[in-house]
Amino acid sequence: MNIKPGPECSTMAEVRAGVDALDRELVALLRRRFDYMDAAARIKPERAAVRDEERKQQVIAQAVEAAAAVGLPVREIAALWETLVEASIAYELEKFDARDVTRR
Numbered sequence: 764m765n766i767k768p769g770p771e772c773s774t775m776a777e778v779r780a781g782v783d784a785l786d787r788e789l790v791a792l793l794r795r796r797f798d799y800m801d802a803a804a805r806i807k808p809e810r811a812a813v814r815d816e817e818r819k820q821q822v823i824a825q826a827v828e829a830a831a832a833v834g835l836p837v838r839e840i841a842a843l844w845e846t847l848v849e850a851s852i853a854y855e856l857e858k859f860d861a862r863d864v865t866r867r
Contacts, residue, residue: 800851804858813855819848 772778807813823844830840 796847797851797854800855801858804855804862807859810856810859813859814852819852822848 766781766784767777769778769781772781804813823841826844827837827841831837
């Protein structure tokens with residue numbers, strides 16, 4: 764099926780096809796983002812460095828600013844990024860801990 768841009772959709776089948784295609788792209792982008800978490804876990808010298816609240820707030824603020832610039836609901840984007848960043852931290856901690864186990 765040809766994926767149409769949202770404004771050109773006239774049926775729910777077209778909308779759903781577009782959403783499904785975008786979801787696949789989002790998952791691929793998340794894989795790329797988590798690749799950076801893999802790198803961070805490899806690079807950071809100590810476990811305590813994984814959680815950086817100042818950086819977390821900076822990342823969320825940047826997402827909110829970008830969302831506002833394109834007319835997205837900033838409260839919802841802030842909540843989504845809070846979840847994303849916390850998931851990233853948990854993932855990085857897991858990778859950091861696995862790194863230390865393999866070094867023993």
